[in-house]
Amino acid sequence: MTEVLDDQRTWVVPVGEVLPGDVGAELAALPGALGTGEITVLPRPLRRPSRVLLAGLGDGDEAGWRAAGAAIVRALADDEHAQIKIPDGASEAAVRGLAEGLWLGGYRYRDAPTPPRSGPADLISDNPSRYERGLAQARATATAAWLARDLTNTPASLKTPEWFAAQVVAEAAGRPGVTVKVLAGAELERFGGLRAVGAGSVSPPRFAELSWTPPGVPSPRHVVLVGKGITFDTGGISIKPRDAMKLMKKDMGGAAAVVAATLAAADLGLPVRITALTPLAENAIGGAAFRPGDVITHYDGSTSENTNSDAEGRIVLADALAYAAAELKPDLVLNLATLTGANAVALGKRTAALYSPDDELAAALAAAGDAAGERMWRLPMPGDYVEYLRSDIADRVSAPSGPGSVMAALFLRDFFGAAPWAHLDMSAPSWAEAHDGALTKGATGWGARMLVRYLSTLDGGQQSGA
């Protein structure tokens, strides 16, 4: 448990360490333990401290401290003067959890991407050097999640493919080792899927390629991150029903996460080369929209028969994955996408579906997700289900029968190439209906925290890890 003591400022200290006045006796009289991230307030009129706030730490591990941090920042609300004093002797994991919880729980969408504010989450310590690394990781992680949330919460009227690409360019500016390339118009000739999906919109598609190259690392491992960047998904001519369309500004959550994680990797100076690819398009309705029955030629020359224009994500991702395999010599490819409603049917609201032929990679990603507070569960890709993908007029259909999230993974499998890969269907955990621990109502920024965690485990060499 932690307490927050109000003597002009607000301090967080561990119970037992500093118990001024008669607080100790009052605490001893309190019944029972608090649940993880549960808060209780002891008002103490006319006494010092005038208010004691208790937060449940669960097992006292990083997740427990994260939950407590989020609960504390909510309880402090808009207390401008609050300062959180890091408890002396706290572990690095505890401090990282506390800081992440404070920053993530304190997120609010404003109309422009902003770094974590200080305010109620201003952290101070008597021993700053001891916590430098944990706090740097927490800050990079929270900054990434904030950016991913900001991009995803932005209304689609503003968030055109061009706008999104411009945000990537703006974020890259001034970061050494970070470069961006944006393809548009005729430069997208080979991206037949991206052009088809974007054809119905007055805001034409873009393809943004963001790269981080670590200085001084000879032939670093090259990780390619691909993120679905549909800035709004109406379903196209295979239009979505009213309720299913409501939240579809979030359909670029994968792109937001891979961009944010790449910037965080640069800020942390991670010794891996990272390229984030974001195929950006609006899946709109109009006279120029792609139609059911159309045949699309992808970047690798293979073809897909569009059988449902609402299965647009896999069509744009196919081009991006084929581009990565053909042009980037990746050592590892990770794909993140708000790809199917079936993700939530299978796994519920807070768990992404994880697909990979590589046991070790799947385990490492799941572990990074658990540590970061972004859960995944691995689902199979049964080889015999590929029969559902059969088309009479193309190499495959885009919207086969069979289990939705699994079939999307089987569709994408063709495009990954030879490097180890994983695909994450993150439709469900990309959005929160209400504040929930470190998640704030609206976009969760899902994937950014897990990616920062996972990428931080990789060393620069090509031989080991992954």
Ligand code: BES
């Ligand atoms: N963007 C949606 C998936 C989605 C659904 C994301 C709910 C977040 C919340 C995707 O483009 C889509 O429409 N998928 C279809 C695929 C189907 C047509 C094969 C789906 O899941 O119904």
Ligand code: MN
């Ligand atoms: Mn769709």
Ligand code: ZN
């Ligand atoms: Zn979509």
